[in-house]
Amino acid sequence: MNLSERDKQVVWHPYTQIKGAVDTIPIVRGEAAYLIDEEGNRYLDAISSWWVNTHGHSHPHIAKKVSEQLSTLEHSIFAGFTHPKAVELAERILEKLPNQSRVFFSDNGSTAVEVALKMAFQYWDNKSEKKNKVIVLVGSYHGDTFGSMSVSARGGFNQPFEQFLFDVLPIPFPKKGEENKTISALKETLKADDISSIIVEPLIQGAAGMRMYSPEILEEIFKLCRERKVLIIADEVMTGFGRTGKLFATDYITTKPDMVCMSKGLTGGAMALGLTVATSEIYEAFISDDKLKTFFHGHSFTANAVACSAACASLDLFDEQQTWDNIARIEKRFAEFVAEMKGNSMFSDVRCQGVIVALELKTESESSYFNNKREEIYNHFLSKKIILRPLGNVIYFLPPYCINQDDVERVLLEIKEFCN
Numbered sequence: 001m002n003l004s005e006r007d008k009q010v011v012w013h014p015y016t017q018i019k020g021a022v023d024t025i026p027i028v029r030g031e032a033a034y035l036i037d038e039e040g041n042r043y044l045d046a047i048s049s050w051w052v053n054t055h056g057h058s059h060p061h062i063a064k065k066v067s068e069q070l071s072t073l074e075h076s077i078f079a080g081f082t083h084p085k086a087v088e089l090a091e092r093i094l095e096k097l098p099n100q101s102r103v104f105f106s107d108n109g110s111t112a113v114e115v116a117l118k119m120a121f122q123y124w125d126n127k128s129e130k131k132n133k134v135i136v137l138v139g140s141y142h143g144d145t146f147g148s149m150s151v152s153a154r155g156g157f158n159q160p161f162e163q164f165l166f167d168v169l170p171i172p173f174p175k176k177g178e179e180n181k182t183i184s185a186l187k188e189t190l191k192a193d194d195i196s197s198i199i200v201e202p203l204i205q206g207a208a209g210m211r212m213y214s215p216e217i218l219e220e221i222f223k224l225c226r227e228r229k230v231l232i233i234a235d236e237v238m239t240g241f242g243r244t245g246k247l248f249a250t251d252y253i254t255t256k257p258d259m260v261c262m263s264k265g266l267t268g269g270a271m272a273l274g275l276t277v278a279t280s281e282i283y284e285a286f287i288s289d290d291k292l293k294t295f296f297h298g299h300s301f302t303a304n305a306v307a308c309s310a311a312c313a314s315l316d317l318f319d320e321q322q323t324w325d326n327i328a329r330i331e332k333r334f335a336e337f338v339a340e341m342k343g344n345s346m347f348s349d350v351r352c353q354g355v356i357v358a359l360e361l362k363t364e365s366e367s368s369y370f371n372n373k374r375e376e377i378y379n380h381f382l383s384k385k386i387i388l389r390p391l392g393n394v395i396y397f398l399p400p401y402c403i404n405q406d407d408v409e410r411v412l413l414e415i416k417e418f419c420n
Protein backbone atom coordinates (compact mmCIF):
# COMPACT_ATOMS: atom_id res chain seq x y z
CA MET A 1 0.00 0.00 0.00
CA ASN A 2 1.25 3.49 -0.73
CA LEU A 3 1.04 6.32 1.80
CA SER A 4 -2.30 7.61 0.53
CA GLU A 5 -3.87 4.17 0.83
CA ARG A 6 -2.48 3.66 4.33
CA ASP A 7 -3.76 7.14 5.24
CA LYS A 8 -7.24 6.21 4.05
CA GLN A 9 -7.35 3.30 6.49
CA VAL A 10 -6.48 5.26 9.62
CA VAL A 11 -6.68 9.06 9.29
CA TRP A 12 -9.59 11.51 9.63
CA HIS A 13 -8.78 14.76 7.77
CA PRO A 14 -9.88 18.30 8.70
CA TYR A 15 -12.56 20.18 6.76
CA THR A 16 -13.01 17.19 4.43
CA GLN A 17 -16.23 15.35 3.59
CA ILE A 18 -15.30 11.69 3.81
CA LYS A 19 -17.80 10.60 1.14
CA GLY A 20 -16.24 11.07 -2.26
CA ALA A 21 -13.00 12.41 -0.84
CA VAL A 22 -10.20 12.24 -3.38
CA ASP A 23 -6.90 10.58 -2.46
CA THR A 24 -4.66 12.70 -0.30
CA ILE A 25 -1.36 13.83 -1.80
CA PRO A 26 1.54 12.32 0.17
CA ILE A 27 3.95 15.19 0.89
CA VAL A 28 7.39 14.03 1.97
CA ARG A 29 9.47 17.18 1.72
CA GLY A 30 9.18 20.97 1.83
CA GLU A 31 11.56 23.35 0.12
CA ALA A 32 11.06 27.14 0.11
CA ALA A 33 7.69 27.80 -1.58
CA TYR A 34 7.29 24.15 -2.66
CA LEU A 35 5.82 20.96 -1.22
CA ILE A 36 7.17 17.79 -2.80
CA ASP A 37 5.35 14.45 -2.98
CA GLU A 38 6.56 10.84 -2.89
CA GLU A 39 7.05 10.77 -6.63
CA GLY A 40 9.01 14.01 -6.71
CA ASN A 41 6.13 16.20 -8.00
CA ARG A 42 6.63 19.78 -6.84
CA TYR A 43 3.56 21.74 -5.74
CA LEU A 44 3.76 25.50 -5.40
CA ASP A 45 2.27 26.34 -2.00
CA ALA A 46 0.34 29.42 -3.09
CA ILE A 47 -1.70 29.58 0.14
CA SER A 48 1.23 29.11 2.55
CA SER A 49 -0.26 25.85 3.90
CA TRP A 50 -3.39 27.34 5.47
CA TRP A 51 -1.72 30.73 5.89
CA VAL A 52 0.98 29.59 8.31
CA ASN A 53 4.17 29.62 6.29
CA THR A 54 6.05 32.90 6.03
CA HIS A 55 9.73 32.27 5.14
CA GLY A 56 9.35 29.05 3.14
CA HIS A 57 9.24 25.36 4.02
CA SER A 58 12.07 23.68 5.95
CA HIS A 59 13.85 27.02 6.32
CA PRO A 60 17.48 26.24 7.28
CA HIS A 61 17.67 28.88 10.04
CA ILE A 62 14.45 27.72 11.72
CA ALA A 63 15.45 24.07 11.25
CA LYS A 64 18.85 24.70 12.89
CA LYS A 65 17.38 26.56 15.88
CA VAL A 66 14.65 23.96 16.39
CA SER A 67 17.15 21.15 16.18
CA GLU A 68 19.49 22.82 18.71
CA GLN A 69 16.55 23.40 21.04
CA LEU A 70 15.39 19.78 20.76
CA SER A 71 18.68 18.50 22.02
CA THR A 72 18.90 21.16 24.78
CA LEU A 73 15.40 21.31 26.26
CA GLU A 74 12.38 19.98 24.41
CA HIS A 75 9.69 20.91 26.92
CA SER A 76 9.11 21.73 30.52
CA ILE A 77 6.09 22.42 32.67
CA PHE A 78 5.32 26.14 32.51
CA ALA A 79 3.44 26.66 35.79
CA GLY A 80 6.07 27.57 38.37
CA PHE A 81 8.87 27.17 35.80
CA THR A 82 10.16 29.11 32.84
CA HIS A 83 12.82 28.74 30.13
CA PRO A 84 15.02 31.05 28.04
CA LYS A 85 13.12 30.80 24.75
CA ALA A 86 9.73 31.64 26.28
CA VAL A 87 11.18 34.73 27.96
CA GLU A 88 13.08 35.76 24.83
CA LEU A 89 9.98 35.35 22.67
CA ALA A 90 7.79 37.34 25.09
CA GLU A 91 10.41 40.13 25.28
CA ARG A 92 10.74 40.32 21.52
CA ILE A 93 6.97 40.30 20.88
CA LEU A 94 6.41 43.02 23.47
CA GLU A 95 9.11 45.18 21.86
CA LYS A 96 6.98 45.08 18.72
CA LEU A 97 3.74 45.88 20.54
CA PRO A 98 4.68 48.75 22.85
CA ASN A 99 1.26 49.19 24.54
CA GLN A 100 1.19 45.53 25.56
CA SER A 101 2.66 44.11 28.72
CA ARG A 102 2.15 40.34 29.15
CA VAL A 103 2.27 37.28 26.94
CA PHE A 104 0.14 34.19 27.58
CA PHE A 105 1.04 31.03 25.67
CA SER A 106 -1.20 28.42 24.07
CA ASP A 107 -1.04 26.14 21.03
CA ASN A 108 -2.99 27.50 18.06
CA GLY A 109 -5.19 30.30 16.76
CA SER A 110 -8.44 29.03 18.29
CA THR A 111 -6.90 28.70 21.74
CA ALA A 112 -5.28 32.16 21.45
CA VAL A 113 -8.81 33.51 20.84
CA GLU A 114 -10.36 31.33 23.54
CA VAL A 115 -7.83 32.70 26.04
CA ALA A 116 -8.54 36.31 25.02
CA LEU A 117 -12.30 35.84 25.43
CA LYS A 118 -11.88 34.18 28.82
CA MET A 119 -9.51 36.95 29.92
CA ALA A 120 -12.02 39.59 28.83
CA PHE A 121 -14.94 37.93 30.64
CA GLN A 122 -12.89 37.33 33.78
CA TYR A 123 -11.37 40.82 33.71
CA TRP A 124 -14.86 42.26 34.31
CA ASP A 125 -15.82 39.48 36.71
CA ASN A 126 -12.70 40.13 38.80
CA LYS A 127 -13.78 43.78 38.95
CA SER A 128 -17.27 42.66 40.02
CA GLU A 129 -18.83 44.20 36.95
CA LYS A 130 -21.46 42.27 34.99
CA LYS A 131 -20.32 42.54 31.41
CA ASN A 132 -20.80 39.43 29.35
CA LYS A 133 -21.60 40.50 25.80
CA VAL A 134 -19.17 40.45 22.88
CA ILE A 135 -19.44 42.57 19.73
CA VAL A 136 -18.44 40.82 16.50
CA LEU A 137 -18.33 41.72 12.83
CA VAL A 138 -20.73 39.77 10.63
CA GLY A 139 -18.84 37.09 8.69
CA SER A 140 -15.99 36.65 11.20
CA TYR A 141 -14.00 33.48 11.65
CA HIS A 142 -12.03 33.05 14.87
CA GLY A 143 -11.58 29.29 15.17
CA ASP A 144 -13.22 25.97 15.93
CA THR A 145 -13.35 25.73 19.74
CA PHE A 146 -16.64 26.64 21.44
CA GLY A 147 -15.72 30.19 22.46
CA SER A 148 -14.11 30.97 19.12
CA MET A 149 -17.08 29.43 17.27
CA SER A 150 -19.43 31.59 19.36
CA VAL A 151 -17.78 34.77 18.10
CA SER A 152 -17.58 33.48 14.52
CA ALA A 153 -20.24 33.65 11.82
CA ARG A 154 -23.04 31.17 12.45
CA GLY A 155 -23.81 28.73 9.67
CA GLY A 156 -22.32 25.78 7.84
CA PHE A 157 -19.18 25.35 9.97
CA ASN A 158 -20.91 25.33 13.34
CA GLN A 159 -24.61 24.62 12.76
CA PRO A 160 -24.70 21.35 14.82
CA PHE A 161 -23.32 23.23 17.83
CA GLU A 162 -25.42 26.38 17.59
CA GLN A 163 -27.43 25.63 20.74
CA PHE A 164 -24.20 25.50 22.77
CA LEU A 165 -22.74 28.79 21.53
CA PHE A 166 -23.09 31.97 23.58
CA ASP A 167 -24.97 34.97 22.19
CA VAL A 168 -23.00 37.79 20.60
CA LEU A 169 -23.82 41.23 19.23
CA PRO A 170 -23.09 41.26 15.48
CA ILE A 171 -22.57 44.51 13.60
CA PRO A 172 -22.39 44.70 9.78
CA PHE A 173 -19.08 44.12 8.03
CA PRO A 174 -17.70 47.53 6.91
CA LYS A 175 -18.15 46.93 3.20
CA LYS A 176 -16.64 49.62 1.02
CA GLY A 177 -19.13 52.44 0.64
CA GLU A 178 -21.31 51.10 3.47
CA GLU A 179 -19.01 51.84 6.40
CA ASN A 180 -21.56 54.21 7.93
CA LYS A 181 -23.90 51.22 8.49
CA THR A 182 -21.20 49.57 10.61
CA ILE A 183 -20.52 52.72 12.57
CA SER A 184 -24.14 53.53 13.30
CA ALA A 185 -24.82 49.91 14.34
CA LEU A 186 -21.77 50.01 16.58
CA LYS A 187 -22.85 53.28 18.20
CA GLU A 188 -26.29 51.85 18.85
CA THR A 189 -24.83 48.60 20.26
CA LEU A 190 -22.42 50.48 22.49
CA LYS A 191 -25.32 52.13 24.33
CA ALA A 192 -25.66 48.93 26.40
CA ASP A 193 -23.70 48.73 29.66
CA ASP A 194 -23.02 44.99 29.66
CA ILE A 195 -20.47 44.74 26.87
CA SER A 196 -17.23 43.04 27.78
CA SER A 197 -15.34 43.24 24.52
CA ILE A 198 -15.22 43.46 20.77
CA ILE A 199 -13.25 40.96 18.67
CA VAL A 200 -12.22 41.61 15.07
CA GLU A 201 -9.94 40.27 12.38
CA PRO A 202 -8.19 43.59 11.66
CA LEU A 203 -8.29 44.77 7.99
CA ILE A 204 -9.06 41.33 6.50
CA GLN A 205 -11.68 38.69 7.25
CA GLY A 206 -9.79 35.62 6.07
CA ALA A 207 -12.17 32.66 5.99
CA ALA A 208 -15.09 34.89 4.92
CA GLY A 209 -13.30 35.20 1.57
CA MET A 210 -10.42 37.62 2.22
CA ARG A 211 -12.89 40.47 2.72
CA MET A 212 -10.95 43.69 3.25
CA TYR A 213 -11.71 46.99 4.95
CA SER A 214 -9.73 50.13 5.54
CA PRO A 215 -7.45 51.13 8.43
CA GLU A 216 -9.55 54.30 8.86
CA ILE A 217 -12.67 52.31 9.66
CA LEU A 218 -10.73 49.94 11.92
CA GLU A 219 -9.40 52.97 13.81
CA GLU A 220 -12.91 54.40 14.16
CA ILE A 221 -14.29 51.09 15.48
CA PHE A 222 -11.47 50.86 18.03
CA LYS A 223 -11.89 54.52 19.11
CA LEU A 224 -15.62 54.17 19.72
CA CYS A 225 -15.06 50.99 21.75
CA ARG A 226 -12.22 52.55 23.75
CA GLU A 227 -14.43 55.55 24.63
CA ARG A 228 -16.98 53.10 26.09
CA LYS A 229 -14.27 51.07 27.87
CA VAL A 230 -15.11 47.97 25.83
CA LEU A 231 -12.04 45.74 25.64
CA ILE A 232 -10.64 45.46 22.14
CA ILE A 233 -9.40 42.06 20.97
CA ALA A 234 -7.44 42.04 17.69
CA ASP A 235 -7.37 38.55 16.22
CA GLU A 236 -4.11 38.75 14.25
CA VAL A 237 -3.93 34.97 13.80
CA MET A 238 -4.08 35.34 10.01
CA THR A 239 -3.10 38.99 9.54
CA GLY A 240 -0.02 38.88 11.80
CA PHE A 241 3.59 38.51 10.72
CA GLY A 242 3.67 40.49 7.52
CA ARG A 243 0.55 39.36 5.65
CA THR A 244 -0.92 42.87 5.46
CA GLY A 245 2.43 44.45 4.50
CA LYS A 246 3.33 45.39 8.08
CA LEU A 247 4.20 43.05 10.94
CA PHE A 248 0.68 43.43 12.38
CA ALA A 249 -2.49 44.80 10.78
CA THR A 250 -2.94 47.02 13.83
CA ASP A 251 0.39 48.69 12.97
CA TYR A 252 -1.64 50.68 10.41
CA ILE A 253 -3.57 52.49 13.16
CA THR A 254 -2.82 54.44 16.32
CA THR A 255 -5.59 53.22 18.65
CA LYS A 256 -4.13 49.99 19.95
CA PRO A 257 -6.02 46.86 21.04
CA ASP A 258 -6.19 45.64 24.64
CA MET A 259 -5.39 42.10 23.54
CA VAL A 260 -3.77 40.59 20.48
CA CYS A 261 -4.14 36.94 19.41
CA MET A 262 -1.48 35.41 17.23
CA SER A 263 -0.49 31.98 15.88
CA LYS A 264 -0.02 30.70 12.27
CA GLY A 265 2.95 32.81 11.03
CA LEU A 266 4.31 33.23 14.57
CA THR A 267 6.71 30.29 14.20
CA GLY A 268 7.19 30.89 10.49
CA GLY A 269 4.69 28.05 10.15
CA ALA A 270 7.08 25.45 11.54
CA MET A 271 5.49 24.62 14.91
CA ALA A 272 2.10 24.94 16.61
CA LEU A 273 2.05 27.90 18.98
CA GLY A 274 -0.46 30.54 20.02
CA LEU A 275 -0.02 33.76 21.97
CA THR A 276 -2.52 36.06 23.63
CA VAL A 277 -0.87 39.35 24.47
CA ALA A 278 -2.50 41.66 27.02
CA THR A 279 -2.03 45.14 28.47
CA SER A 280 -0.94 45.76 32.05
CA GLU A 281 -4.45 46.94 32.89
CA ILE A 282 -5.85 43.52 32.05
CA TYR A 283 -3.02 41.67 33.77
CA GLU A 284 -3.39 43.70 36.95
CA ALA A 285 -7.08 42.78 37.26
CA PHE A 286 -5.95 39.21 37.95
CA ILE A 287 -3.57 40.12 40.82
CA SER A 288 -5.39 39.45 44.05
CA ASP A 289 -5.36 37.78 47.47
CA ASP A 290 -8.51 36.04 46.32
CA LYS A 291 -7.40 32.80 44.66
CA LEU A 292 -10.57 32.71 42.57
CA LYS A 293 -9.33 35.74 40.65
CA THR A 294 -6.55 33.60 39.18
CA PHE A 295 -6.68 32.90 35.45
CA PHE A 296 -7.24 29.14 35.61
CA HIS A 297 -6.23 28.30 32.08
CA GLY A 298 -3.27 26.38 30.69
CA HIS A 299 -2.41 23.60 28.29
CA SER A 300 0.03 20.73 28.76
CA PHE A 301 2.24 22.15 26.02
CA THR A 302 2.03 25.78 27.14
CA ALA A 303 5.13 27.64 25.89
CA ASN A 304 6.69 24.52 24.43
CA ALA A 305 10.41 25.25 24.19
CA VAL A 306 10.82 23.93 20.64
CA ALA A 307 7.86 25.99 19.38
CA CYS A 308 9.21 29.08 21.16
CA SER A 309 12.62 28.57 19.58
CA ALA A 310 10.97 28.30 16.13
CA ALA A 311 9.15 31.58 16.82
CA CYS A 312 12.39 33.30 17.91
CA ALA A 313 14.13 32.01 14.77
CA SER A 314 11.27 33.32 12.65
CA LEU A 315 11.60 36.73 14.33
CA ASP A 316 15.33 36.68 13.46
CA LEU A 317 14.24 36.43 9.82
CA PHE A 318 11.76 39.29 10.24
CA ASP A 319 14.72 41.35 11.50
CA GLU A 320 16.37 40.88 8.10
CA GLN A 321 15.76 43.48 5.40
CA GLN A 322 15.49 40.72 2.78
CA THR A 323 12.18 39.55 4.26
CA TRP A 324 10.69 43.04 4.03
CA ASP A 325 12.08 43.52 0.52
CA ASN A 326 10.32 40.30 -0.50
CA ILE A 327 7.08 41.45 1.09
CA ALA A 328 7.32 44.84 -0.68
CA ARG A 329 8.08 43.15 -4.01
CA ILE A 330 5.03 40.87 -3.82
CA GLU A 331 2.83 43.67 -2.46
CA LYS A 332 3.72 45.94 -5.38
CA ARG A 333 3.06 43.23 -7.96
CA PHE A 334 -0.30 42.33 -6.39
CA ALA A 335 -1.39 45.98 -6.51
CA GLU A 336 -0.47 46.12 -10.23
CA PHE A 337 -2.33 42.87 -10.86
CA VAL A 338 -5.47 44.18 -9.15
CA ALA A 339 -5.34 47.31 -11.34
CA GLU A 340 -4.96 45.06 -14.41
CA MET A 341 -7.89 42.82 -13.48
CA LYS A 342 -10.29 45.52 -12.25
CA GLY A 343 -12.29 45.76 -15.47
CA ASN A 344 -12.55 41.98 -15.95
CA SER A 345 -16.21 41.03 -16.18
CA MET A 346 -15.57 37.57 -14.65
CA PHE A 347 -15.19 39.11 -11.23
CA SER A 348 -17.52 40.92 -8.91
CA ASP A 349 -14.49 42.24 -7.02
CA VAL A 350 -10.70 42.11 -7.12
CA ARG A 351 -8.75 43.29 -4.09
CA CYS A 352 -5.42 43.12 -2.34
CA GLN A 353 -3.81 44.07 0.93
CA GLY A 354 -0.15 43.43 1.58
CA VAL A 355 0.83 39.95 0.45
CA ILE A 356 -2.74 38.76 -0.21
CA VAL A 357 -4.62 39.15 -3.47
CA ALA A 358 -8.23 37.95 -3.83
CA LEU A 359 -10.52 37.66 -6.84
CA GLU A 360 -14.21 37.07 -6.36
CA LEU A 361 -15.72 35.17 -9.30
CA LYS A 362 -19.23 36.16 -10.35
CA THR A 363 -21.50 33.15 -9.92
CA GLU A 364 -25.19 32.44 -10.16
CA SER A 365 -25.33 31.04 -6.64
CA GLU A 366 -24.48 32.97 -3.51
CA SER A 367 -20.87 34.05 -2.96
CA SER A 368 -19.82 31.84 -0.04
CA TYR A 369 -17.41 29.17 1.21
CA PHE A 370 -19.90 26.53 0.02
CA ASN A 371 -20.15 27.88 -3.51
CA ASN A 372 -19.85 24.96 -5.95
CA LYS A 373 -17.17 26.73 -8.02
CA ARG A 374 -14.70 25.72 -5.32
CA GLU A 375 -14.05 22.17 -6.52
CA GLU A 376 -13.55 23.27 -10.12
CA ILE A 377 -11.06 26.00 -9.19
CA TYR A 378 -9.13 23.82 -6.75
CA ASN A 379 -8.82 20.90 -9.20
CA HIS A 380 -7.84 23.16 -12.07
CA PHE A 381 -4.90 24.71 -10.22
CA LEU A 382 -3.89 21.41 -8.65
CA SER A 383 -3.58 19.97 -12.15
CA LYS A 384 -1.03 22.74 -12.76
CA LYS A 385 0.75 21.75 -9.50
CA ILE A 386 -0.32 24.97 -7.81
CA ILE A 387 -2.02 24.74 -4.43
CA LEU A 388 -4.71 27.42 -4.57
CA ARG A 389 -7.51 26.38 -2.24
CA PRO A 390 -10.27 28.89 -2.94
CA LEU A 391 -12.75 30.08 -0.34
CA GLY A 392 -15.87 29.11 -2.33
CA ASN A 393 -15.83 31.34 -5.39
CA VAL A 394 -13.01 33.53 -4.06
CA ILE A 395 -9.60 32.72 -5.54
CA TYR A 396 -6.81 34.09 -3.40
CA PHE A 397 -3.03 33.95 -3.58
CA LEU A 398 -1.20 34.19 -0.26
CA PRO A 399 2.35 32.93 -0.77
CA PRO A 400 5.33 32.43 1.52
CA TYR A 401 7.43 35.61 1.25
CA CYS A 402 10.41 33.72 -0.18
CA ILE A 403 8.50 32.92 -3.38
CA ASN A 404 10.55 34.03 -6.37
CA GLN A 405 9.25 36.48 -8.94
CA ASP A 406 8.97 33.87 -11.70
CA ASP A 407 6.64 31.82 -9.53
CA VAL A 408 4.59 34.91 -8.65
CA GLU A 409 4.20 35.64 -12.36
CA ARG A 410 3.37 32.01 -13.15
CA VAL A 411 0.50 31.92 -10.64
CA LEU A 412 -0.87 35.30 -11.78
CA LEU A 413 -0.75 34.14 -15.39
CA GLU A 414 -2.50 30.86 -14.55
CA ILE A 415 -5.23 32.83 -12.72
CA LYS A 416 -5.64 35.08 -15.74
CA GLU A 417 -5.84 32.11 -18.10
CA PHE A 418 -8.32 30.29 -15.91
CA CYS A 419 -10.56 33.32 -15.99
CA ASN A 420 -10.44 33.91 -19.72
Ligand SMILES: Cc1ncc(COP(=O)(O)O)c(C=O)c1O
Residues within 6 Å of the ligand: 108, 109, 110, 111, 113, 141, 142, 143, 144, 201, 206, 207, 235, 236, 237, 238, 239, 263, 264
Ligand atom coordinates in the same frame (compact mmCIF):
# COMPACT_ATOMS: atom_id res chain seq x y z
C1 LIG B 1 -8.46 35.01 12.09
C2 LIG B 1 -8.34 33.61 12.59
N1 LIG B 1 -8.47 33.37 13.90
C3 LIG B 1 -8.35 32.13 14.41
C4 LIG B 1 -8.11 31.05 13.58
C5 LIG B 1 -8.01 29.68 14.16
O1 LIG B 1 -6.68 29.26 14.13
P1 LIG B 1 -6.31 27.70 14.25
O2 LIG B 1 -6.75 27.08 12.97
O3 LIG B 1 -4.84 27.70 14.44
O4 LIG B 1 -7.05 27.18 15.43
C6 LIG B 1 -7.98 31.26 12.21
C7 LIG B 1 -7.71 30.12 11.31
O5 LIG B 1 -7.82 30.19 10.13
C8 LIG B 1 -8.11 32.57 11.71
O6 LIG B 1 -8.00 32.83 10.39
